[in-house]
Amino acid sequence: MKDFIYADNAATTRIADEVLEAMMPYFKDNYGNASSVYKFGRDNHQAIESARKTIAHLIGASPMEIFFTSCGSESDNWALKGTMHRLAAEGKKHLITSKIEHHAILHSAEALEREGFDVTYLPVDEYGRVSAQSVKDAIREDTGLVSIMYANNEVGTIQPVKEIGGICREAGVLFHTDAVQAAGALHIDVNEQNIDMLSMSAHKFNGPKGAGVFYCRRGHFPDNFMDGGAQERGHRAGTENVAYIIGMAKAFEMACAEMDAKAEKLAAMRDHIKEGLLKIHDSQLNGDPVNRLPGNLNVSFAKIDGQSMLFDLDLEGIAASSGSACASGALDPSHVLLAMGLPYEMAHGSLRISLGRYNTMEEADRIIEAVTSVVAGLRGEKK
Ligand code: PLP
Numbered sequence: 001m002k003d004f005i006y007a008d009n010a011a012t013t014r015i016a017d018e019v020l021e022a023m024m025p026y027f028k029d030n031y032g033n034a035s036s037v038y039k040f041g042r043d044n045h046q047a048i049e050s051a052r053k054t055i056a057h058l059i060g061a062s063p064m065e066i067f068f069t070s071c072g073s074e075s076d077n078w079a080l081k082g083t084m085h086r087l088a089a090e091g092k093k094h095l096i097t098s099k100i101e102h103h104a105i106l107h108s109a110e111a112l113e114r115e116g117f118d119v120t121y122l123p124v125d126e127y128g129r130v131s132a133q134s135v136k137d138a139i140r141e142d143t144g145l146v147s148i149m150y151a152n153n154e155v156g157t158i159q160p161v162k163e164i165g166g167i168c169r170e171a172g173v174l175f176h177t178d179a180v181q182a183a184g185a186l187h188i189d190v191n192e193q194n195i196d197m198l199s200m201s202a203h204k205f206n207g208p209k210g211a212g213v214f215y216c217r218r219g220h221f222p223d224n225f226m227d228g229g230a231q232e233r234g235h236r237a238g239t240e241n242v243a244y245i246i247g248m249a250k251a252f253e254m255a256c257a258e259m260d261a262k263a264e265k266l267a268a269m270r271d272h273i274k275e276g277l278l279k280i281h282d283s284q285l286n287g288d289p290v291n292r293l294p295g296n297l298n299v300s301f302a303k304i305d306g307q308s309m310l311f312d313l314d315l316e317g318i319a320a321s322s323g324s325a326c327a328s329g330a331l332d333p334s335h336v337l338l339a340m341g342l343p344y345e346m347a348h349g350s351l352r353i354s355l356g357r358y359n360t361m362e363e364a365d366r367i368i369e370a371v372t373s374v375v376a377g378l379r380g381e382k383k
Contacts, residue, residue, distance in 0.1 A: 001139065003317060004317045004318075004319070005317060005318045005363045005366060005367065006319050006356075006357075006358070006359075007318060007319060007320045007353045007354060007355060007367060008319045008320055008321050008350065008352075008354055008357065009239070009295055009354040009355060009356030009357075009359075010153050010154075010156075010181060010204070010293075010295070010296060010321070010354035011205075011321055011354070012203045012204070012209060013203060013204060013205065013206045013207075013240065013357065014205060014206065014249060014356075014357075014358060015203075015207065015208055015247070015251075016134045016207075016250075016254060016357065018204060019082075019208070019247045019250045019251045019254070020206055020247070021344065022244040022246055022247060022250040023208065023244070023246055023247040023250075024243075025245035026044070026047075026242045026246055027243050029343060030043065030044055030047075032044050032241070033097070033238070033239060033240075034047075034048050034231075034239075034240040034313065035229065035230070035231060035239070035244055037290065040149045042081065043222075043242075044085075044242045045242070047171055047242065047245075047246055048068070048240055048245050048246075049063070050249075051245050051246055051249030052066045052249075054067070054249045054252070054253055055213055055248070055249055055252055058188075058253065058256050059188045059189065059198070059215060060100055060188070060189040060190050060191050060192065060240060061190050061215050061217075062218070064218060064233070065215055065216055065217060065218055066213060066214075067213070067214045067215075067216065067235055067236050068211070068212070068213065068214075068232060068236070068241070068245050069211075069212040069213065069214050069230050069236065070210055070211070070212060070238075070241070070246075071201055071209075071210060071211070071212045072102075072180035072199050072200065072201030072204075072212050073104035073212075073214045074212055074214075074225070075199035075200065075201070075213065075214035076102070076104035076105050076108060076147075076178055076180075076199050077104065077108050077225060078111060078214055078225040078236075078374070079145075079147065079176040079184060079197045079214065079216075079222065079362055080095065080097075080105065080110060080112065080145065080147060080221060081106040081108055081111065081222075081223075081225065082178070082222025082223045082224065082225050083144065083145050083174060083197070083220070083222040083223075084112050084117055084144055084145060085222070085223045086222050086223045087144035087145070087174075088117070088144075090140060090144075091144040092144030092145075093116070093117050093118055093142055093143050093144070094117070094118045094119075094142045094143040094144060094202035095109060095112060095117060095118070095119045095120070095141050095143070095144065095145050095146075095147070096119075096122065096135060096138050096139065096143060096145070096146045096147070096148075097109050097118045097120070097122070097146070097147045097148065097335025098119060098121060098122040098123075098130045098148055098149070099121045099122065099124060099149075099335065099336075099339040100124050100125060100128055100149070100152055100154075100157075100335070100336040100339050100340070101124055101147070101149050101178065102149065102153055102178060102180065103134065104150070104165050104178070104199075105147055105178055105222075106333075106335075108145075109153070109212040111377060112118075118142075118196075120138045122134050122135065122138060122148075123301060123339065124157075124298070124339050124340055124344065125181070125340070126340055126341055127155075127157055127287060127288040127289070127340070128152055128155045128157035128286075128287055128288060128336065128339075128340050129157055129159065129288060129291075130148050130159050130160075130164070131160075132160050132163040132164050132167055133165075133351070135148070135164050135167055135168070136167045136171075139166040139167070139168075139171045140206060141172055143171070143173050144174065145173065145174045145175075145176060146164065146168050146173055146174070146175050146176070146178070147175075147176040147178065148161070148164050148175075148177060148364070149179075149180075149181075150177045150178065150179040150181070150182035150183075150186065150198075151181045151182040151185070151186065151292075151293050152181065152287070152336060153180070153181045154286075154287075154298060154334055154336040154350075154352060155286045155287030155288075155292070155296070155298045155336060155337070155340070155352075156181075156287050156288070156292035156293035156295075156298065156354075157287045157288040157291065157292055158182070158186065158288065158292060158293065159177075159289040161177055161193050161194075161195065162192070162193040162194055164194075165193055165194025165195050165196075168194065168196075169194050172285055174196045174197065174220055175194060175195060175196045175197070176195075176196065176197035176198065176199075177195055177197070177198050177199075178198075178199045179198050179199060179200055180199055180200060180201045180204055181204060181293060181296075183201070183204065183205060183213075183252070183255075184204065184205025184206075184251070184252060184255030184256065184259070185205070185255070185259070185262075185293055185294060185295065186210075186259075186293070187259070190215060190217070195215075196216070197214070197215060197216045197217065197220070197222075198213075198214075199212065199213070199215075200212060200213040200215075200216040200252075201213075202244065202247065202248035202251055202252070203251060205251050205255040206251050206254070206255065206356070206357055207247050207248045207250070207251030207252065208243075208244045208247045208248065208251075210241070210244060211241060211244035211245060211247065211248040212248075213248070214236075220257075221235060221289070224236065224237070226238055230269050233310070240325060241257040246320060258357075262294070262357065263294040264294075266294040266355045266356070266359070267287065267294040267295075268296040268361075269359060269360075269361055269363075269364045270294065270295060270296065270297045270353075270355055270356050272361065272364050272365075272368075273364050273367055273368055274299070275354055276364075276365075276367075276368030276371075276372070277299045277351075277368060277371055277372075278295075278299065279372075280301060280371070280372055280375050280376075281298065282301060282303065283299055283301050283302075283375075284299065284300050284346065285297075285298070285299055286298040286299065286300055286337060286340065286350060295354050295355040295356055296353075296354050296355075297353040297354070297355075298351070298352045298353075299349060299350070299351050299353075300337070300342065300347070300349050300350045300351070301349045301351070301375050302345060302346060302349060303345070303349070303378075303379055304348075304349035304375060304378050305348060305349065305378070306322030306333075306348055306349055306350055306351065307322060308353075308378055309349070309351055309371075309374055309375070309378060310322050312374040312378065313347075313370060313371065313374055316370040316373075318366075318367060318370050319350040319354050320351060320352060320354075320367075321351075321354070322350055322351055322352065323359065333347035333348045333350075334347055334350065335381070336351055351371065353367060376377075
């Protein structure tokens with residue numbers, strides 16, 4: 001097998017050496033319970049509070065508005081279910097989201113519908129964009145929350161978050177954004193961008209898997225999602241995962257410091273691969289041609305089965321994705337591509353290449369070569 005190329009950074013990323021190094025002492029030497037009264041525990045409490053401060057500062061929040069969770073999915077569940085349960089008492093039983101959200105949002109919304117809440121799923125245009133006007137038009141008297149993702153995990157399209165947040169603010173409706181793909185890749189300022197709640201996940205920016213952030217503007221804390229001890233100021237129970245929280249803060253700090261240089265490097269590689277892949281006949285770019293995540297490329301090929309393409313690329317030593325990584329294994333075409341209006345066949349033949357910190361231009365060339373050969377092979381065009 002040729003040297004392995006990892007091109008599925010939207011699914012997860014390799015932990016950075018510096019992050020692992022920062023985490024290690026908390027597994028073996030500094031293993032105290034951060035809620036204990038003795039110094040061995042208190043020191044870890046302080047380390048957690050310092051991580052909270054770091055993350056808060058980097059998104060323009062205050063530390064008391066940052067809650068540590070177990071993943072992006074938990075943050076999304078908490079935002080939707082906790083907020084709607086709290087607002088139901090005020091007669092607000094309507095939630096607005098979009099058709100292209102991650103399943104952590106969509107399945108939470110569906111669970112709320114089963115409880116009797118009313119949900120509007122906004123459509124998107126051909127590039128996967130939610131229009132701010134459609135949010136405005138959908139807001140009703142009983143709307144409690146709007147949840148629109150910052151950037152899409154499959155096609156990379158960036159949403160007009162600030163504008164949508166502004167509309168919600170004006171209407172007196174809370175605004176949550178799933179920033180799991182955006183955090184560490186795009187600038188975030190919760191005040192400047194009118195964001196009331198936000199979800200992040202460490203493993204998308206070279207941090208550990210199983211660590212997330214839920215930001216919530218003070219005054220709007222949702223009902224508890226995890227009951228138990230008094231951790232996270234009584235809002236989220238569970239013994240603090242000290243090592244992972246420290247790792248997440250370190251990873252986020254690094255990602256924010258490297259953001260502009262990394263975006264430039266990733267966009268150059270992405271555009272190079274895009275040019276190469278669009279030379280293949282009967283192919284098309286999916287997602288916004290301009291406003292998209294710097295490391296995301298999504299291309300569809302006619303007369304190709306996405307899963308077969310992934311297997312053949314795997315044999316070439318390339319890890320990529322077709323549709324959402326979280327949905328892989330299911331043969332249904334991506335709900336995102338279908339919502340964008342792609343015909344079934346093109347949605348089925350989609351390939352997502354997502355680049356990260358450790359990819360190189362040499363790998364970009366090998367990806368073009370391998371995809372070109374695999375597509376020709378699957379189409380029976382190889383001589
Ligand atoms: N939201 C988006 C946009 C994602 O891409 C993902 C993961 O792929 C999640 C939420 C879930 O995050 P986690 O894997 O940390 O639960």
